[in-house]
Amino acid sequence: MLKRSRWMVGLICFFGAWAWVGCGTPTKTDPKEGTLQLTVALEASPAKVGANTLHVHVKDAQGQMLEGCKLTISPNMPAHGHGSSKEVTLKEEEKGHFHAEVYFQMKGAWEVKVRAEKGSDFAEKTLPVDVQ
Numbered sequence: 001m002l003k004r005s006r007w008m009v010g011l012i013c014f015f016g017a018w019a020w021v022g023c024g025t026p027t028k029t030d031p032k033e034g035t036l037q038l039t040v041a042l043e044a045s046p047a048k049v050g051a052n053t054l055h056v057h058v059k060d061a062q063g064q065m066l067e068g069c070k071l072t073i074s075p076n077m078p079a080h081g082h083g084s085s086k087e088v089t090l091k092e093e094e095k096g097h098f099h100a101e102v103y104f105q106m107k108g109a110w111e112v113k114v115r116a117e118k119g120s121d122f123a124e125k126t127l128p129v130d131v132q
């Protein structure tokens with residue numbers, strides 16, 4: 001009788017642990033980076049305090065330059081909890097090729113989040129920038 005109940009406890013523990021692992025496994029059904037292809041690069045390296053030019057290329061899933069997408073560029077300093085003191089200016093120079101002017105008002109670790117959207121397609125990328 002004692003032997004049998006020990007076996008039962010072992011079985012319950014085994015299935016309990018299995019169910020717990022099953023619930024804790026993250027699902028990967030939602031691709032956060034999207035289907036468009038995004039290339040983001042600063043023109044000058046290192047980035048300087050003040051205005052900096054950012055080049056953004058947007059391609060579709062087949063690798064063709066994609067014209068007329070909606071581009072959102074958000075510079076921020078995570079450690080200080082603030083963004084840029086000036087609004088980002090943006091121009092599509094050629095099909096899918098944007099030039100943006102991003103203003104960093106101080107030295108330090110910044111992040112520039114770029115999001116491109118067209119219809120239900122999108123792409124998102126965060127560029128770490130060390131402003132000197």
Ligand SMILES: [Cu+2]
Pocket residue numbers: 077080082106108
């Ligand atoms: Cu700051």
